[in-house]
Amino acid sequence: MVYASREAEHEAVLTVARQICAAIRTAPKTRGLDYLESCILTGEDLERLADKMDELSNARDLPSFRRDAANLRVSQALVLVGVKNVRRGLGAFCGYCGMDGCDACAQAGAECAFGPMDLGIALGSAVALASDAHIDNRLMYSAGRAAMELGILPPEYGCCVAIPLSVSGKSPYFDRK
Numbered sequence: 001m002v003y004a005s006r007e008a009e010h011e012a013v014l015t016v017a018r019q020i021c022a023a024i025r026t027a028p029k030t031r032g033l034d035y036l037e038s039c040i041l042t043g044e045d046l047e048r049l050a051d052k053m054d055e056l057s058n059a060r061d062l063p064s065f066r067r068d069a070a071n072l073r074v075s076q077a078l079v080l081v082g083v084k085n086v087r088r089g090l091g092a093f094c095g096y097c098g099m100d101g102c103d104a105c106a107q108a109g110a111e112c113a114f115g116p117m118d119l120g121i122a123l124g125s126a127v128a129l130a131s132d133a134h135i136d137n138r139l140m141y142s143a144g145r146a147a148m149e150l151g152i153l154p155p156e157y158g159c160c161v162a163i164p165l166s167v168s169g170k171s172p173y174f175d176r177k
Contacts, residue, residue, distance in 0.1 A: 013076040014042070016133045017165055020079045020126045027122035028176055030114035034123055035084040037157055042077045043154075047164075049074045049078070052146040068142040073096040075164040079126065080147050081158030083119040087112045111159075119159060126163055136166045138173035 003050030017040045024038045041049060053069035056062060066069040072078060088094075092101035098111035105112060123139060128139040147153065153160060166172055 017077045023125040024122040026123045079163045082153040082160040083115040136171035
């Protein structure tokens, strides 16, 4: 049996995308509490996200969103990672959010500092895994923001970051203009 290179490369990207979802799930988290969610976009869903990025670029004069949308259009897959804004219940001693405890944080409508921390740890695990597998990748807040606008993850996942994945002769995420 002969497997064409492009087909094998596409399967490699999907395999790594699945492994990234597992790495996100198993990444260390504050107090061992898991408020992360991830999903994989390909094909039409990836194109729909790129279209939304173009729309946001035009509406808000954000040229970087258009540049990143072009990157998505040459990616084979994208992993979207979101985190819920849930206070970890560490009480008044914590204060990492800048407030005097979780109750004050909640009353102010502020974000618990541990959600973004957990997200960052998971993203580090994810991109390390992709890099170790020789899959080109990049972290994109722009695609995460557009995904939030589209409601791809439920609204309680208020902070999302996207990881586009590609196998090609040259990384589309390098030397961008």
